[in-house]
Amino acid sequence: MKKRVVVLGGSFAGLTAAFDAKRLLKDAADVIVVSNQPLFTFIPSLIWVVPGWRRVEDITFRLEPALARHGIQTIIANVTHIDPQRCVLTTHKGEVPYDYLVIATGPHLDFASVPGMGPHDGYTQSVCNLPHALTAQQAWVEYLKDPGPIVVGAAQGASCFGAGYEFVLNIEYALRRLGIRNQATVTWLTSEPFIGHFGIWGVKGSEKEVGRFFSRYNIESIPNVAIDHITPDTIRLSTGRDLPYKYAMIIPPFMGIEAIRNSPGVGNAKGWVEVDDHYRHLTYNNIYAAGVAVAMTPPQPTPIPTGVPKTGYMSEVMGRAAAHNIAADIKGHDLKPLSPLDIQAMCLLDAGDSGMMLVVDKVFGAKRRREILLPSTLMHAGKIAFESYFLWKTRTGRTYLP
Ligand SMILES: Cc1cc2nc3c(=O)[nH]c(=O)nc-3n(C[C@H](O)[C@H](O)[C@H](O)COP(=O)(O)OP(=O)(O)OC[C@H]3O[C@@H](n4cnc5c(N)ncnc54)[C@H](O)[C@@H]3O)c2cc1C
Incomplete structure (x- = not known):
């Protein structure tokens, strides 16, 4: 029977999970994205909105047409509760049932x-x-x-x-x-x-x-x-x-969104979703999570509490892993593990007219084999090129590209 894969969140993690799930499952599943925002925003460019170097239309696109082109339904609604027993989301527009759920809701800003x-x-x-x-x-x-x-x-x-x-x-x-x-x-x-x-x-x-x-x-x-x-x-x-x-x-500081904090058993005390290496919920095996919504513990304590970054790149990788494991589960294949500790990090840090590139083979842990830090005036141009590439790639559903 056709499965219903609901992705909660329409950003880095959610869109990657939705496009990949649809590509892998085709007619075997209905894929539905639920988001409380009608737009995808390329968040890294928000720093350029403040001095007036970007307009809203430069760094956003509408979710609905982009997803519809790939046969994915969009529901613009605010989710207030997740019921993992009945497998339904409560939204201000009514209930949304699911067979599989990907939680990709990002942070609540504390x-x-x-x-x-x-x-x-x-x-x-x-x-x-x-x-x-x-x-x-x-x-x-x-x-x-x-x-x-x-x-x-x-x-x-x-x-x-x-x-x-x-x-x-x-x-x-x-x-x-x-x-x-x-x-x-x-x-x-x-x-x-x-x-x-x-x-x-x-x-x-x-x-x-x-x-x-x-x-x-x-x-x-x-x-x-x-x-x-x-x-x-x-x-x-x-x-x-x-x-x-x-x-x-x-x-x-960030914490998990209210809907997770209001849904007993879904998240931890901070509202983050605890998952295994398949990005699958520790209790409910039809719930997955990706991106900022995933619980991660700082590898080493710091004198003043310092959180763990969950970047856009990491969010995409987690969204992809969740989608692939849902597809594997539906098709009766083995799930593939990918520890958050093994995710690479690639980051272009912009400094206005220059910047630096940071690449590590593992975000966390002392066992890194590759750490590259490259300051250069070219990095600003690189960031602008990446902005255009990422918006094109995501708007057109090519989330399989790097
Ligand atoms: C200023 C800034 C610059 C950054 N620069 C970089 C960078 O250069 N490189 C990089 O890799 N990362 C960067 N990041 C981090 C990156 O933006 C995040 O890692 C990424 O946005 C996380 O994606 P996500 O899908 O997990 O969550 P989010 O992007 O936060 O998306 C959450 C989604 O869930 C939806 N949602 C939330 N609550 C509900 C609800 N109750 N009901 C329905 N929908 C809901 C939202 O509408 C949204 O669609 C930057 C972050 C900031 C703030």
């Missing part, structure tokens, strides 16, 4: 963990999703009328450090481009024990190389620090130091 943090109930900006980046862009326009100190950082427990580094380097570059660099100090603060740690204990030479960028562009860095609280014009650090600011962008 701004509430630091008083005064975040664009809704606080005073700092965010580039973690499209609405936040648009708000941060408006705040940037206001800031430019009366510039002053800028603080960019990653709060205790944060995990998405690359985005923070890219933002501080790009915003510093934006000041230079506007000819107003002398009107602002730029400061980077982070829970990482050292700069260039990235939540993965660094890559060979990363501390030194990030340090070089910071000293070249006169950016002060404050590692190994937590944020106590934030007022409209000051960030109070755990060391007691007050950092005045006129514009601040702070990456918050």
Whole structure:
């Protein structure tokens, strides 16, 4: 009988899982994507929305037509609950039943963990999703009328450090481009024990190389620090130091989304989904998870809590593994393991008019055999080329491409 594969989430992990599942299963399954956003957003480009270098239409596409072209149904609805016993999702538009479920819901942004943090109930900006980046862009326009100190950082427990580094380097570059660099100090603060740690204990030479960028562009860095609280014009650090600011962008810690936290047995206390090496749920063998939604433990503790990055590339790899294992299960084949510890990382860190490439054969662990860090002015062009390639590849469902 035809199976119903429901993918919850329409981003890096979810779209890869959906396109791959349909390609592998063809008429043996109906594939349905449920997402609370009608658009796919290329999140890495949100840092360029703030200084006005990208418009929404440059970095997004509509999910429904892209998926329909491949025979995949889209339901735009907010999921509020997952019932693993009855195999149904509850959405504000009604129930969605499934035979197999892929949870690819990304993070809930935990701004509430630091008083005064975040664009809704606080005073700092965010580039973690499209609405936040648009708000941060408006705040940037206001800031430019009366510039002053800028603080960019990653709060205790944060995990998405690359985005923070890219933002501080790009915003510093934006000041230079506007000819107003002398009107602002730029400061980077982070829970990482050292700069260039990235939540993965660094890559060979990363501390030194990030340090070089910071000293070249006169950016002060404050590692190994937590944020106590934030007022409209000051960030109070755990060391007691007050950092005045006129514009601040702070990456918050992530947790699993509310629907998972509201669904007993689906996620852990933080709302992350615990999976085995097949990306299959530890209790329910018709539920898989991929991307940021997957539970991962930091390999080594840090003095200030520092999370584990789950990048877009890793999210795609996990989405692909989940889809392939669902197809194998439906066809009665053996599932293929892929430990999250064995996923490679490839990252282009943009610095406005230059950047660096980081490649490791394993994201975590001391047993890496390959660690490459390559700073170059070519990396900015590389990032722009990758943006176009990725949007084309995903819009056209070619998620089998690298
Ligand atoms: C500014 C920034 C820059 C970055 N740059 C890079 C980079 O250069 N390279 C890189 O590899 N990674 C980068 N990342 C990380 C990358 O964006 C993430 O790893 C990736 O987005 C994770 O994909 P995901 O599919 O797991 O989750 P997400 O992208 O968060 O997608 C979650 C999906 O679930 C849907 N959803 C959530 N809740 C619900 C609900 N209740 N009901 C229905 N649908 C729901 C959302 O609408 C969305 O479609 C960056 C991140 C940021 C913030």
